[in-house]
Amino acid sequence: MSSRRNASESDKDETSSASPSSSPSTAAALEGMAEAIEKGAHLPSVDERIKHALECPCVKPLRDTSCGEEFDMALTCFMKADEATRASDCADRFVALHQCMVKHSEEFKEFAEELVKHKNVEGPAQV
Structure with a gap:
């Protein structure tokens, strides 16, 4: 996580990920995927890196x-x-994955709202 985040943002993330009924946010999803991939980058085989990433x-x-x-x-x-x-x-x-998320749209409502909110943003993702 970025050190520039304030405590209320951190509390919000912890609260949303602690509840099994909460939907993942776009930022949390991107951060999670990037962190998962990065954590296993030192491992010698791609299968080990994948296993490590999925266990993150x-x-x-x-x-x-x-x-x-x-x-x-x-x-x-x-x-x-x-x-x-x-x-x-x-x-x-x-x-x-997209089709599944559409099929289970209520579960991904927060994620979808963030995507719509940022649909006209250009350039690299800012997480």
Whole structure:
């Protein structure tokens, strides 16, 4: 997590991830995925890095949703794919994750609201 975050933001994240019924926020999802990938970067094999990433508590809120399996498959594909072809290699996995999230939209209401709120933002993600 960024050191520039204030205590109320931190409390909000802890509260939302502590409750199994709360939906993951966009920022929390991006931070969790980035942290999960980074934590296992030192491991020698891609399978070990994937296993380590999926065990990270930082992605638990996403894995504990109705779309946990789709998330696991998308993250696994992302980590296994060559950087140059990642978008085309993993598109079907991310489409399946998106479809699952649409199907279970009430579970992802906060996530969807954040996406709509930031739909016209350009440039790299700011988390």
